[in-house]
Structures are given as C-alpha cells and as structure tokens.
Amino acid sequence: MIVIGSNSEVAQAFVEKALSSGEKFEKIFLLTSHRETTEKFARHIDVKYIQTSEVIELDLMKENNFQELENVQSHLLFCAAGFLGKGTEEGLYDIHNTRRIIDINYAHLVPLITYFAKKMETARHGTIIGLSSVAGDRGRQSNFIYGSAKAGFTAYLSGLRNYLNDKKVHVMTVKPGFMKTKMTEGLPLNPALTASPAEAAAHIYNAYRKQKNIVYVLPVWRYIMAVIRNIPELIFKKLKL
Numbered sequence: 001m002i003v004i005g006s007n008s009e010v011a012q013a014f015v016e017k018a019l020s021s022g023e024k025f026e027k028i029f030l031l032t033s034h035r036e037t038t039e040k041f042a043r044h045i046d047v048k049y050i051q052t053s054e055v056i057e058l059d060l061m062k063e064n065n066f067q068e069l070e071n072v073q074s075h076l077l078f079c080a081a082g083f084l085g086k087g088t089e090e091g092l093y094d095i096h097n098t099r100r101i102i103d104i105n106y107a108h109l110v111p112l113i114t115y116f117a118k119k120m121e122t123a124r125h126g127t128i129i130g131l132s133s134v135a136g137d138r139g140r141q142s143n144f145i146y147g148s149a150k151a152g153f154t155a156y157l158s159g160l161r162n163y164l165n166d167k168k169v170h171v172m173t174v175k176p177g178f179m180k181t182k183m184t185e186g187l188p189l190n191p192a193l194t195a196s197p198a199e200a201a202a203h204i205y206n207a208y209r210k211q212k213n214i215v216y217v218l219p220v221w222r223y224i225m226a227v228i229r230n231i232p233e234l235i236f237k238k239l240k241l
Helices: 009-020 035-049 095-107 109-123 144-167 197-209 220-229
Strands: 002-004 028-032 053-057 076-079 126-131 169-175 214-216
Touching: 002 009, 002 109, 009 035, 009 076, 009 197, 028 035, 035 053, 076 109, 095 109, 095 144, 109 126, 109 144, 109 169, 126 144, 126 197, 144 169, 169 197, 197 214, 214 220
Parallel strands: 002 028, 002 076, 028 053, 076 126, 126 169, 169 214
Antiparallel strands: none
C-alpha cells in the first residue's frame, strides 16, 4: 500500500482497518512531510500487525521529480493529503496561505498521484482512493479557496477514473464532511454531522471492498450538498455559508 499524507488520522485509521480486516501487504510506503511522527506509526503497525513499512519524506509544498519513488509500487494507493488553511475572512489576501492550500490540495498533489497511476496502468491492476471534500461541491464564502482546490481535485479524480476504467484500475473519490481531526481542531462542528477518523476509515474501507466510485463518509452529506448545489445563484450569493 502507498499512503500519501500518512500523518493524517484518517489515513492511519484506514491502514489499521485494512490490516485488522486481514489485508497483508508486501510493504506499506508511508509518504509524509513529518518523518518523526510517521515513524512512530510505522513502528506501531510493525509491532501490532507484523507489517513491514517504509517512511519516505515528501513535502508537497515543493516541486518533486519523484526519483526517490522509482521503486515504490503497490496495487493500492490511499491519498489523505490536505491542508485547510486559514478561513476566507482571515486568509483571503494572504498569498502564502492561498499558495499552500492550492499546492497541497491540488497543484503538487495531482502530479504525484498521476505518477503512481501510470505504474498501475502499466500493471493493469490497482485502486486509487483520494480524499477530496464536500467543500468542492460548490464554492461558499467561508472557504472557497480550499473548496476550489478540492473541486479541482474531485474533477481530476473523476477524469482519472474515466481514463483508467478500461485499464483495470479503479479510482474512488471520498468526500468527507466534518471530521474530528487535528485539521478541524477548534472549529464548532455539529456532532450529528461529524465522523471520527475510525468511523470514516471503516466506511471508506467498506466502500473500497465494494469498488464504489463516489463516497460521502456520512451519507447525510450527500443530501445536504444536493440542496446546496441546487440553490439558485440569485439567492445563493446572498447567503452566509
């Protein structure tokens, strides 16, 4: 398995869900920009599941040529890389914030996934799971920079799924709503609309086993976003969402 954003609580919960469900991998490659934290997780799964892993440091804020990934290959890729950044009110005119959101969620992430997609296409086997966001379903004033990057990522995964379908490679788009993670710490989240990393991982793993295409972590978000997408623009632009 290849894990992009392996310091993510959801990514780590997914790895543990897969291993506890009986999956076994020749090696799990943990790509991260925080080596020390990820190495602790690598030691954990080694001891608990007798699972070999390798930590690879990769910073999505930098342009990468992927030379260090030449020998990294797997039939399963799980991508949980993401950066919420500052909200629109405080971060709209912060150029560094904007660049970081776009680079990590889209601009530098897409070439990395495409790199591995080519390997899977050659092998004619594999699954790519990408965590996008409900924020990409429609731009809203509270987080439209983040939402626009996730919208682009959702469109990328959709096109990649279409392209790889007849090449025996499956692409699954995951759209989490609220999740209780470090990234959302301090935000006023509605408990009824919020999933824990373990709950999200279990739902994603079940969807992976069923080869689903588009998955909302909590099904209620499918209906919430359907309503939001269909509000007429004349009304929508006046709303505080």
